[in-house]
Amino acid sequence: MNPLMSKEEINRDDDRLLEEAVAMLKKSGHRVTQPRIAILKALISEKGPIKIEDIHRRVSDRNCDLATVYRCIGAFEKIGIVRRCFFPDGSSLFEFIVGGDHHHHIICTSCRKVETIDVCVVDGLERLVHNRGYRNVSHMLEFFGVCENCAQSEDGKTD
Amino acid sequence: MNPLMSKEEINRDDDRLLEEAVAMLKKSGHRVTQPRIAILKALISEKGPIKIEDIHRRVSDRNCDLATVYRCIGAFEKIGIVRRCFFPDGSSLFEFIVGGDHHHHIICTSCRKVETIDVCVVDGLERLVHNRGYRNVSHMLEFFGVCENCAQSEDGKTD
DNA sequence: CTTGAGATTGCAAACCAATTGTAGTAACCG
């Protein structure tokens, strides 16, 4: 995200992303419903991986059921609107990926803060996998570690 | 795994790995119990990621409870005897990593077959993450795709 | 070898994220 953008420009950008996602919904034969719009907005404004439960909390004032969030995210994943990420403990997060560049994350195992890594050296390897006969190749890469803040507060703990 | 090794040599190698894992157990202050030995043997003979339930199935004749498998694997993970891998659907597998080189996998999203990739281009990036102030840095990388067999049988399906 | 402290296990119950069934609602096509 460009740090030079004003808030209006950011919101305009968010609107564009929403429109793009809505277009993908329609194109894949899905209906554009109020819960789906609300969930998409939550995903877009988060600008990073987010838990299903947190999505639900954000849209709950509009009374969108948790089961609906699960079903929508499932649909979004199939369509390619969101992508699944993992915590080292195995729990899943979902990230809005429409109109964004391929990237990966550093997740602090202590405070769960998420940082972005814009480099991806894995694309070359995907070709290698393709050459082994695999089709529909994708990959997932996450880095884990203890961030500077947490390392300081933890002092001499090995953890 | 060296394909030139005889079965006896492979078994000897498995025994060596078991001893090494047992040593790690002792060193970390854990007791060497019969269920733990059985689970370690199952992990070693599998030579790849395996589901908790499958581990339990393999050792069930010795009457090791499923809860015990969960607890042991949890301990093994902390000690560094096993490492967690992921299926694209979010389910977890565990792999014996003692005495083995760092590597990654290609998982067929159709038949769930697991292949090994011995190359890891990510090690360099870990240093980069470390330079960002992170400590205790690790990473996880998985490739997903449809293997040659499955692609053939699926014919023209887009999946 | 024997013994005791306490780590570990088996078993059953609890837990909780995720899924499912269904009747009602809302999207959207003509």
Add this chain to the structure above:
DNA sequence: CGGTTACTACAATTGGTTTGCAATCTCAAG
């Protein structure tokens, strides 16, 4: 506008994982 039917809310259910606890096993000290 209606009519079709995809979608949603709600509640019940599932299935993988965790937990509490009494019985058991490990292992080090004697």
